[in-house]
Amino acid sequence: MTNALLDKVSARITPGPDERAGLEEMADCIISLIDRTALNKGLPEVKGILVGSAARDTWISGEHDLDIFIMFPAETSEKDLKSAGLDIAKEVSREADCFEERYAEHPYIHAFFKEFEVDLVPSFRVASAASIKSAVDRTPFHNQFVLSKIGGLEPDVLLLKQFMKGAEVYGSDLKTGGFSGYLAELLIINYGAFHEVVKAADEWKPGTVIDIAGHGSKEHTDPLVVVDPTDPERNVAAALTVEKFARFIDAARKYLESPSLELFFPPPVLPLGDLEFNQIMAGRGTSLVAVVFDKPDIVDDILYPQMFMLHKSMRDMVERHGFLVYYGEVWAGKRSASIVLEMLVRTLPSVKIHFGPPVWAKQHAVDFEAKHGSGGGFTGVYIRDGKLAVDVQRKYTDAAELINGELLNCRLGKHIGVNIKAGFKVLNDQELLQINDESFRKFLRIFLKKTDVGHNHPH
């Protein structure tokens, strides 16, 4: 199926001959460098290979990511792989503009070669996906599988990836919780075309299972299960959250109803200005509370789980104290990070009921009377629903004060914890405008106007 809209999208996202030649040239150059370096180190069997979307011709114009694996014989020891692999990767990266060591299951090198972002990943050349020694060893098998099936479908993969980007569901990183490139390729292989994927997604429900190889051997509880053709136990969509699953279905439905270029290329979100912020807040009548701290210098896949954990812990604490949260979200900019809560009820009266044991739990009841009977509260001890109770002074009548006073008792991830212990600020309402960051102002627009996936545009 072709149509004018998709042709237009394809024209914008398909790499041209020069761009493709540039990428191939860079890949070839790095791979030969790896091979030569290995040879010089007396490791003639160690070879570089290109994997990922660059190897499969399923990359979108403008993306310059190269995944290059440094393949060691399967019989190499873990220790040798780590040391020799990293040695070779570092030596190769001497030609790069800059590079850093990163860690997944094993260390690898992330390097910039001109405009290209290159991952140099040591890996075992195992006989089959079933005998992999670490998670990255699976990648060459994914590569083989996709290459064997994708011929002619590459343009549809590009359309699907761009559509997923437009819907903000592309990326299986922990921040996004969306669809990986490999998952997009498998969906195209399974359904045969971009339009068929979208038509299918319109009917998806949690529990949908796609098993191309027909060999799935494990139950999964994820909203979408796409059995890895190279591993019957693995769900390629395991990282996909319910939220992103729902967003994709919603975007698919909107596309089928009324296809538009904007679904692929949503207009940029504009930073929220002071005036508009004040107008929106006056209309909503809620109150905002934000805790702001220095962003730790760590990759997103380490940062975001800590942000999400703190958000949940903070929100639970605030609600345990009786305040009502309307919505909450995490934000991280270049230097600062923040958890923002929109409060339905930010302040509560001074009085708080403090329940004791049931009257008939004799010893506990006597102890409670002894502790609270002598006054100090708003009332003496009384009986409510068969339990002893007393009206006491609420410790925190403002959720912002609560957060200020008790944030250190929330669940703090390692890196975030260090920075928060060094200092944090709690900002309310207009004070949030002090966060001097364009990306924060964009975040605020989405936070307050919910102008996200497929809903940017009133229809």
Add this chain to the structure above:
Amino acid sequence: MTNALLDKVSARITPGPDERAGLEEMADCIISLIDRTALNKGLPEVKGILVGSAARDTWISGEHDLDIFIMFPAETSEKDLKSAGLDIAKEVSREADCFEERYAEHPYIHAFFKEFEVDLVPSFRVASAASIKSAVDRTPFHNQFVLSKIGGLEPDVLLLKQFMKGAEVYGSDLKTGGFSGYLAELLIINYGAFHEVVKAADEWKPGTVIDIAGHGSKEHTDPLVVVDPTDPERNVAAALTVEKFARFIDAARKYLESPSLELFFPPPVLPLGDLEFNQIMAGRGTSLVAVVFDKPDIVDDILYPQMFMLHKSMRDMVERHGFLVYYGEVWAGKRSASIVLEMLVRTLPSVKIHFGPPVWAKQHAVDFEAKHGSGGGFTGVYIRDGKLAVDVQRKYTDAAELINGELLNCRLGKHIGVNIKAGFKVLNDQELLQINDESFRKFLRIFLKKTDVGHNHPH
């Protein structure tokens, strides 16, 4: 067991010889009047009998309640009992200062003879409690049972009744939900003395069963089960609420810890003055909302169930709309009645989340988008937890406005409903002081200071 405190209480509550003689004289006089009237109507087998505490010498000085039954032969038809019974009662009441017809299972007459309040109740003289034809027929059997066991224990019954009055748990009417006089007598018969009842109550737990006749034949779920010695299926304590059960235990414990005259004769509750009201409210920081309407002219046993039902229905409505209630209570004075709520959160922001179906419930999702997608809310349609949602304007941002606007949609009992439909007012905070009634001001003190049972006095 005797002691100085109990002797002092007994001295205050035991009727003196003159008081007793006056009551006996009045009872005899009314009974002979009944017998004569019946004879004149050609019903020589119909006889008046005295039942209740007056018949058992278990009435407290100052009480002038006479329960007089007009006993018909068991073979009398229902119809004849009703008409002839009421005829006799009315004729006898011509000697009263005033009287009115009241209704339980059957009609009866409530009359004032000088300082005595007299119930004249037609009843069947059945062979055993097992063959009773209506609930009141049981009373003569209660009378027989108590008279056969109570000899010598009457002073303890008086002490227990007075203690229960002090704890505000005396009375099995629907307003109080406490202990009946018969129940107090049975407790004394079972435990043998006032002090033993109190010692036992200190250890009571929900599910406590007392079965004097050892013939209980039915499971009950009430907090306290006292099997009727005249009816194995009946729980004499069925009307006792968990709250009053707990209060009695609590009062018993306080008595054992530190016996005092005040537990029997609590100081009167003082009406709450304007100044104190304002101070208390400023301290608590809550907001009061009261709905006030004309009290229907009905007996408490009809009124209070309707008040409780309205209270629950109003409170459920207010909470369903997201407001937070701290406490609520019903009040009825001579002319007005009111439901009072103390609000932890009386006002809420304009914005409200309106959830739609999950995105994957296709047709419902499409309908929701069609209905809410075109704007009108604070946001477009967005996705939250896999469901469609939209931020809309909250209809009522103030619980007082909600009650004002939707009270007629609450569950309104028959009589209350008529009066509320005729008109009601919703008062907030200081406006409550407009209710010009001393009993309301006393109610307010208890409502706000919880100076109830055994807790009147800081200790």
